[in-house]
Amino acid sequence: xxxxxxxGGGVVQPGRSLRLSCAASxxxxxxxxxxxxxxxxxxxxxxVAVISYxxxxxxxxxxxxxxxxxxxxNSKNTxxxxxxxxxxxxxxxxxxxxxxxxxxxxYFQHWGQGTLVTVSS
Amino acid sequence: xxxxxxxxxSLSASVGDRVTITCRASQGIRNYLAWYQQKPGKxxxxxxxxxxxxxxxxxxxxxxxxxxxxxxLTISSLQPEDVATYYCQxxxxxxxxxxxxxxxxxx
Numbered sequence: 001x002x003x004x005x006x007x008g009g010g011v012v013q014p015g016r017s018l019r020l021s022c023a024a025s026x027x028x029x030x031x032x033x034x035x036x037x038x039x040x041x042x043x044x045x046x047x048v049a050v051i052s053y054x055x056x057x058x059x060x061x062x063x064x065x066x067x068x069x070x071x072x073x074n075s076k077n078t079x080x081x082x083x084x085x086x087x088x089x090x091x092x093x094x095x096x097x098x099x100x101x102x103x104x105x106x107y108f109q110h111w112g113q114g115t116l117v118t119v120s121s
Numbered sequence: 122x123x124x125x126x127x128x129x130x131s132l133s134a135s136v137g138d139r140v141t142i143t144c145r146a147s148q149g150i151r152n153y154l155a156w157y158q159q160k161p162g163k164x165x166x167x168x169x170x171x172x173x174x175x176x177x178x179x180x181x182x183x184x185x186x187x188x189x190x191x192x193x194l195t196i197s198s199l200q201p202e203d204v205a206t207y208y209c210q211x212x213x214x215x216x217x218x219x220x221x222x223x224x225x226x227x228x
Contacts, residue, residue, distance in 0.1 A: 035217070045157075045165065045208055047217040059215045062122070095164065104215040107155035109176065111164045 002026040002110040004096050009115030012086055022079040022096030022112055030054070030074040033099035035108070036081045038092035048094070049081065053102035063089075086119045093117075123148045125211055127220035133228045140196040142223045144209035149189045153213035156185055156194045159222075160205045168207075169194065201227055 008020040022034070036048040049060045049070040058070050069082040079096050093116050097108040124147040134140050144154065152172035157165040167176045169185035172192055182197045196203055204227055209220040 044206075044222040045159075045210075045219040047210075047219065050215060050217070057215075061216070100170075105217050106212050107167060107170045107210060108157075108165070109167045113164060 002098065004098065004110060004112035006094060006096055006112045006115035009094065009117045011118045011120060013121050014087060014119055016086055017082070017084045018086060018117060020081040020083065020094055020096075020115060020117070022081075024077045024079065024096075024098070027098070029072075029077040031102055033102060033104045034070075034072060034079045035097045035099060035105070036068075036070060036079075037095045037097055037108075037111075038090075039095070039114075040089075040092040043092075046092075050099070050104040051079070052104060057104065059104060083117070086117075088119050091117060091119050122216070123150065123211060123213070123218060125209055125218050125220040127207075127209055127223050129223060130221065131224040131226070133226045134199050135228045136199055136201060138199045140199050140203075140225060142194040142207055142225075144187075144192040144194070144220050146190045146192075146211055150211045150213040152188050153211055154185075154187070154192050155210045155212065156183075157208045157210065158203075158205045159208065165208065196225075199225070199227070 003025045005023045035050045051070045067085045071080045093114040095114045096112045098110040100106040154172045156169040159165040173185045206222045
C-alpha cells in the first residue's frame, strides 16, 4: 500500500534553515506529482508547494515563495522541502501528499503522518 | 488568487440530523473541488472529488454537489463518528487552496 513517511522536523530558531524529507513506498514514485501541505497548531490546512513527476515544474504558495524549495530524488523515492529564513508563522505540521496525476495538480488520497516544525527562539 | 470560503465555521447537530456545509469560490472553478474529513489528531481523509464523486470506501451518507462557485457537502444522517473538521479544496489549476474548515460536533 502507499506509504509516505516524513522526517526532519524539529525546533529551529527564526531565520535558520531546515530540510524535510518524505520517503515514499508502495507505488511508482516517479509517476506522480508530489505536494507539501502544512497545518499550524489549531488551524486549517495550507498548501505549500508541488513538484511534477520529473521535477521539471515546481510551484509555491505565496507565503513560502522565495524561501522554500521543493525537490525530489526519484532514484531514492524521496521528496524534500528545503526551508530557509524560517519565521514563527512557519510553525506547523508538514504533510507530504501524493497527487493523483503526474503533473500538478489535483487532490490527495494519500497523505503522510506529518512532521512538526516549530520555529522559536 | 481564488479564495475558498466555507460556512459555517462550526456547527452542532443531533445524531440522525441532515448536515449541510457550504464552500464558495471567489471565481468559477467548474467542478474541480474536493472535500476532506479530518478527525482530531488524524490525517485528512479524502471524501469527495470532482465536486460530487464519492471516494471509494466513504459511507453513502456523504454527498457533494455544486459547480462553478457554489458547492455543498451533505451528511444525510449525522453519526457520532462524523465528528470532525471538514475542508473543501479547489484544484482548477496548479495552485491549490483549502477552505477554512467547518467543525462538526454532536449536540
